[in-house]
Amino acid sequence: MISLRIHEQPLHDQPRERLARQGAGALSDAELLAILLRVGTNGTNVLQLAQQLLAESGGLQGLQRLDFQELCRLHGMGVSKAATVKAALEIGRRLARSAIEERFPIRSPADVATLLLVEMSHLDQEHLRTILLDTKNRVQQITTVYIGSLNAANVRVGEVFKEAVRRNSAGIIVVHNHPSGEPTPSMEDIEITRQLVSAGRLLDIEVVDHLIIGNGRYVSMRERGLGFE
Known part of the structure; x- marks a missing residue:
């Protein structure tokens, strides 16, 4: 031929x-x-x-x-x-x-997935990002806070909330990925969530949710009641 x-x-x-x-x-x-x-x-x-x-x-x-x-x-x-x-x-x-971020309102974990699931499903390192929200739960900004192995010891609460404080955000959604592709929360994930929720109360910035993304799947920590007790 x-x-x-x-x-x-x-x-x-x-x-x-x-x-x-x-x-x-x-x-x-x-x-x-x-x-x-x-x-x-x-x-x-x-x-x-x-x-x-x-x-x-x-x-x-x-x-x-x-x-x-x-x-x-x-x-x-x-x-x-x-x-x-x-x-x-x-x-x-x-x-x-x-196009999605422009005043995009977050009403559910599925809306967060619309923003980040495809991009974060295939990252070969752990990324921790924050979605900053205004008083109407509209997206102000998405910020990458950490790249690398995450654990409760090395996640600095101040870094997670830094941009939210600067932007006077009403709330944040924390999102990180598991490069293994399995989004099941670990004990470290639960501990990190507890620390962030507690810090958010002190700063008057609500931690609306913490999503873990795997290979085309996600878990909402708030929906499972993990770290939001």
């Missing part, structure tokens, strides 16, 4: 021309990626290269999870292509978050 180079395909079938004619929404993930990559490699046109990259990495989410060096090492990539892909994925992530 003969493989056509991308410029040898009929003009109307090429990704950039289809985007201009039909809009970006009409293109497949591989076609969008091909536009970013611009050129393929010897014997592989750019669309085939895009398809191979998506298959090897597990789709766009897989590409997002790869760090810059890992992306550079994939067949047909390199510093320039990797930088372009990483930049595009980050722009998309920021746009998606800003």
Whole structure:
């Protein structure tokens, strides 16, 4: 079977021309990626290269999870292509978050999951983040407080509430992930929650919930009555 180079395909079938004619929404993930990559490699046109990259990495989410060096090492990539892909994925992530965050009201743990579940499900280190809320439970800001192994001894309460105090927030939601993929709370998680809830009462900043995120799943500590006694 003969493989056509991308410029040898009929003009109307090429990704950039289809985007201009039909809009970006009409293109497949591989076609969008091909536009970013611009050129393929010897014997592989750019669309085939895009398809191979998506298959090897597990789709766009897989590409997002790869760090810059890992992306550079994939067949047909390199510093320039990797930088372009990483930049595009980050722009998309920021746009998606800003659209959701803009005065987004939190009414349930599921709303928190809408904000952070996909992004935090696949982190390879523990991250602790705070969602700052105004008096109507609308999102003011999402802040990363810690990256690394979390335990009750190294979580400084002042750091967790620092931005909330600065923004005069009415409440916070604490979110952290378990890289193992299992969101079941540990005894350390319960102790951290107790400490934060107690500190929030003193600061007059309500700890609305503490969510633990695993692989596509989450646990609400408040719903389970853990640390909120």
